[in-house]
Amino acid sequence: MGTTKLKPISGEEEKKEYKKAKKPEKPKVESxxxxxIVRVMGSDLDGEKPLIMALHGIxxxxxxxxxxxxxxxxxxxxxxxxxxxxxxxxxxxxxxKNPENYEIPSWMLNRRHDRATGKDIHFSGSDxxxxxxxxxxxxxxxxxxxxxxxxxxLPVRGQRTRSSFRKGRVVGVVRKSALxxxxxxxxxxxxxKK
Numbered sequence: 001m002g003t004t005k006l007k008p009i010s011g012e013e014e015k016k017e018y019k020k021a022k023k024p025e026k027p028k029v030e031s032x033x034x035x036x037i038v039r040v041m042g043s044d045l046d047g048e049k050p051l052i053m054a055l056h057g058i059x060x061x062x063x064x065x066x067x068x069x070x071x072x073x074x075x076x077x078x079x080x081x082x083x084x085x086x087x088x089x090x091x092x093x094x095x096x097k098n099p100e101n102y103e104i105p106s107w108m109l110n111r112r113h114d115r116a117t118g119k120d121i122h123f124s125g126s127d128x129x130x131x132x133x134x135x136x137x138x139x140x141x142x143x144x145x146x147x148x149x150x151x152x153x154l155p156v157r158g159q160r161t162r163s164s165f166r167k168g169r170v171v172g173v174v175r176k177s178a179l180x181x182x183x184x185x186x187x188x189x190x191x192x193k194k
Contacts, residue, residue: 040081049080051079051080052067052070058125065099073088073092111123
């Protein structure tokens with residue numbers, strides 16, 4: 001095996017060689033500002049968060065639905081939301097509004113077999129609040145069991161009420177002696193008024 005001898009390089013020659021060597025080019029990165037607050041579907045979201053986490057701030061978008069939206073859009077889930085442009089945000093909004101066009105399965109949608117249209121729909125943002133309000137009002141109007149419970153402010157799904165849901169109402173047991181004392185004080189007040 002032949003070995004090549006390297007000749008020693010002095011400090012001056014080393015500097016010349018270093019200057020001659022072509023420095024590697026830095027990859028060109030577009031200088032986009034990272035916006036701190038981004039408005040998506042009527043919600044102000046944190047632009048510092050990755051897309052997968054930021055989409056949870058939209059009412060009606062769960063982790064699974066957020067992942068499906070990002071898969072349909074083709075964006076990296078770890079990309080910061082603030083680095084996206086307006087067109088990218090509009091694309092995400094369009095996917096959220098029309099998930100059936102992007103092959104998102106119907107079992108992920110939050111409104112299947114809608115009463116009015118019979119279609120599978122996904123509500124998000126303020127639309128979800130309005131739809132929920134109308135659903136509760138319909139139950140109250142037809143006087144269903146759930147509607148009556150909503151109307152009275154009681155739990156709807158069969159929970160116990162003896163020890164739970166006691167906030168906001170008069171709580172506690174009034175003793176007979178306390179009732180007798182309040183009755184006496186009321187009688188005295190009435191006598192003084194006469």
